[in-house]
Amino acid sequence: MNPAAYFWSMLKASLFSTGGMGNLPAIHHDFIQAHAARPEVFGEALVIGQFSPGPNGLWTVAFGYITRGILGGVLAAVAVSIPPFLVILLDKFYAKNRESVAITGFIRGISLGVIGAFAVTLISMLKAAHPGLRAIVTLIAVAAISAQKIVRVPVPALIAASALLGLLFP
């Protein structure tokens, strides 16, 4: 697959999908059909996407790096960065119609739905990690530390401290 076709495949997949992993089926189809990637690479890239900083959708950057080195990683990064700019058109439409009760209510309804979906995703994520008593204690402790307003502890410090405890007492 030449760099232009490589880039177009990534761009097209992101343009016609939503969410970090919505582009997976299209990329999988194109690359497997073109014999441009081994099937196992997709699993590896998804795991790296979970562990690396930034959105999970950056699994495509890991995929790009594994399949085509730094050029592949850069092409993937640019390809996934372009489609989200279309949100500006949506935002402009909303700004023009913000006096409309129905449209404001529609966005508000989606906002409430997003909060519910997000909470459920968080709980599913916790369940997938097979939490024990220590996980529950960590969850409550971190929630308590974050909620209190006496001493503000940065979120990365809390996550790093939890990881360190896991490292010291596996």
Place this chain on the structure above:
Amino acid sequence: MTEQPSPQQSANTTASPAPGLSEIFRVFFVLGLQSFGGGIATFTMIHEQTVRRLRYISEEQFVQNWAMVQLAPGINLLALVILIGRRARGMKGAFAALIGLMAPSCALTMLIASVYTHLHTVPAAVAAINAAIPAIVAVGLLSCITMLRPMIKSVPNELDTTPRSQPVFACAMVIAAGAAVLSNRLPIPAVLILCGVAGAIEAVLSRLLAMRRSTS
């Protein structure tokens, strides 16, 4: 392309003065370096920095933006970052925020990809990542509460032109959406569109009721 603040920005009374481009780049660069733990950790840190600490946008705008990015193509968090950057400093702000977040995240992702085959068999690394998950979940659940609060604290009156959800309706919507996602019978975009339709109906009915009350 414009550097004019958006109408939402000028309407936002809680936001700080417009930050410089270098500041926006620096803030998102640091986020891109620190946000280990997947999309939820990144989301939580973006919320913490841009709403609670730096006040680039208000809590309500953040939730509105997050709702809007669900409808946009591509990675939701990148669309969110673009909107926040644009609200803070126009299109240049959008590019500064996006490049700031992407540059370190992509570099580190490629670095991890190059050593991953050795890392994934080390039990200590797996233990550390598993131990970090409850912390990410705790902070994320707190974010849910923070996002919900401004949406339920006030209800419409005759003078208020902004429809607000009734607290009972808002909580019911959150629970219904969570249950729908959990049941896995509908794709998430379909659940969110149904929530939007319910929200539109509720807003129109609330307005009609308010108008009827004011005329009687």
